[in-house]
Amino acid sequence: MSRTSRRAAVLGCIAVAVTLTGCSSVTPGRAGSGGDLVLRVQGMPPATDKPGLALFKQQVADFEKANPGIKVKGSTTVFDPLTFSAKLSGGSVEDVIKVPLTEPQRLIQQKQVQPITGQLQTWDHFKEFNPQVLQPVSDSSGDVFGVPQNPYAQGLVYNRDLFEKAGLDPDKPPTTWEEVRAAAKRISEKTGKAGFVHESKDNQGGWQLTMLAYAFGGELEKQQGGTYTATLTGPETKKALSLLKDMRWKDDSLGRNLLNNQNDVVKQFAAGQVGMFMGSPGTFRLAKMQFGMENPDAFGVGAMPQSGGNATLTGGDIYMVPKSADKKHAAAAVKWLTFAYAQPQYSTEIAAQQAKALAADPKSAVGVPTLPVFDAGRQKQIDAAVRPYANVKQENFRPYTEGLSKLDLKPEPPYQAQQLYTALDSVVQSVLTKRGADVDALLAAAEKDVNTKLSAGQK
Numbered sequence: 001m002s003r004t005s006r007r008a009a010v011l012g013c014i015a016v017a018v019t020l021t022g023c024s025s026v027t028p029g030r031a032g033s034g035g036d037l038v039l040r041v042q043g044m045p046p047a048t049d050k051p052g053l054a055l056f057k058q059q060v061a062d063f064e065k066a067n068p069g070i071k072v073k074g075s076t077t078v079f080d081p082l083t084f085s086a087k088l089s090g091g092s093v094e095d096v097i098k099v100p101l102t103e104p105q106r107l108i109q110q111k112q113v114q115p116i117t118g119q120l121q122t123w124d125h126f127k128e129f130n131p132q133v134l135q136p137v138s139d140s141s142g143d144v145f146g147v148p149q150n151p152y153a154q155g156l157v158y159n160r161d162l163f164e165k166a167g168l169d170p171d172k173p174p175t176t177w178e179e180v181r182a183a184a185k186r187i188s189e190k191t192g193k194a195g196f197v198h199e200s201k202d203n204q205g206g207w208q209l210t211m212l213a214y215a216f217g218g219e220l221e222k223q224q225g226g227t228y229t230a231t232l233t234g235p236e237t238k239k240a241l242s243l244l245k246d247m248r249w250k251d252d253s254l255g256r257n258l259l260n261n262q263n264d265v266v267k268q269f270a271a272g273q274v275g276m277f278m279g280s281p282g283t284f285r286l287a288k289m290q291f292g293m294e295n296p297d298a299f300g301v302g303a304m305p306q307s308g309g310n311a312t313l314t315g316g317d318i319y320m321v322p323k324s325a326d327k328k329h330a331a332a333a334v335k336w337l338t339f340a341y342a343q344p345q346y347s348t349e350i351a352a353q354q355a356k357a358l359a360a361d362p363k364s365a366v367g368v369p370t371l372p373v374f375d376a377g378r379q380k381q382i383d384a385a386v387r388p389y390a391n392v393k394q395e396n397f398r399p400y401t402e403g404l405s406k407l408d409l410k411p412e413p414p415y416q417a418q419q420l421y422t423a424l425d426s427v428v429q430s431v432l433t434k435r436g437a438d439v440d441a442l443l444a445a446a447e448k449d450v451n452t453k454l455s456a457g458q459k
Contacts, residue, residue: 043149157279175305
């Protein structure tokens with residue numbers, strides 16, 4: 001994707017809660033008691049997400065009414081990088097699988113998922129898809145292999161209350177990493193809270209270091225001659241990691257809880273213990289719905305601060321059809337993908353209906369910005385349809401929506417990104433816990449390790 005084509009204006013739209021936990025078993029049964037085709041689909045919210053689960057069940061009922069002979073069986077199975085490949089290879093997955101944006105290119109290259117272009121093209125609005133959200137789920141010939149849901153771009157989440165207590169302007173979050181460093185130090189000194197927290201475990205330390213490196217202008221993976229290699233030792237990535245080291249050991253602004261994943265960080269943030277962290281507007285749902293943020297109006301988010309990269313990381317959930325699905329189940333799966341994910345993100349009527357239904361629950365979050373799945377004209381219509389039911393403070397997201405439109409959107413490393421993130425987790429942890437950590441040596445060792453694994457996977 002060219003740098004020009006990555007530019008996107010970001011507009012508010014409905015975002016169904018997407019934090020899923022737990023798992024459900026996958027049985028080999030393929031038909032219902034009445035001879036109906038049973039379609040097993042991932043993406044069902046857990047019982048703890050009452051508004052999301054109610055919406056999912058209504059979608060299933062509406063889909064089954066519109067498609068007699070197909071019964072949908074929802075699953076709360078979530079992507080696990082340690083077990084997913086084995087389950088996929090063994091055919092013990094559902095007929096619709098949900099994966100992060102790190103996975104589609106690997107799955108496409110390894111021929112573990114099916115192209116769905118032909119069936120998607122029969123949908124009236126296929127040509128109105130935003131090309132940049134389909135690019136990461138397409139092969140080199142343009143065949144499409146998945147449908148995105150709630151694509152996002154990373155920014156800087158911050159606590160507006162802590163900003164005020166530290167004497168900072170909550171309407172003007174930092175726009176450079178030099179400003180982030182200064183603000184983090186001030187928050188720590190004035191409030192005693194962690195000024196900034198960087199995730200560091202469960203592959204999320206590497207994920208966050210990637211987005212930080214992008215802001216500095218770095219690249220962590222490249223393709224030459226059809227082969228992907230890791231490029232972790234570039235000067236921009238070293239600068240990004242050195243910034244973390246200085247904030248930890250010179251400024252003491254990263255707090256005391258240094259081994260965190262996203263849930264840990266958002267939980268601390270919701271409790272008012274964290275000033276800033278890198279995250280998307282979607283983390284608002286975690287803070288409010290899962291961790292009971294006492295004052296949701298304290299949630300603020302700005303565009304990703306920059307230090308020469310003029311870019312931020314984009315991602316999202318992708319729904320795909322595995323190779324193990326037979327022809328009938330694959331056809332039913334694409335019908336479900338269009339009905340449950342493409343159509344609601346296009347239809348103003350459905351968007352308004354879902355927004356109204358979700359807004360009926362005071363614990364829901366309606367109106368949280370995401371990236372547009374379709375062209376800008378359609379997105380404006382979606383925004384207008386959802387706006388009457390929005391229950392989040394729209395002005396708190398304005399620094400994000402206005403700033404993000406000026407940045408390039410960069411997808412995650414396209415090949416086996418989870419391998420890269422695993423190696424970088426250790427790098428981040430060393431920098432945060434060892435005063436004398438050698439940034440150059442750590443990145444060189446990680447690059448060698450990742451390239452060994454990438455090479456083995458591409459033979």
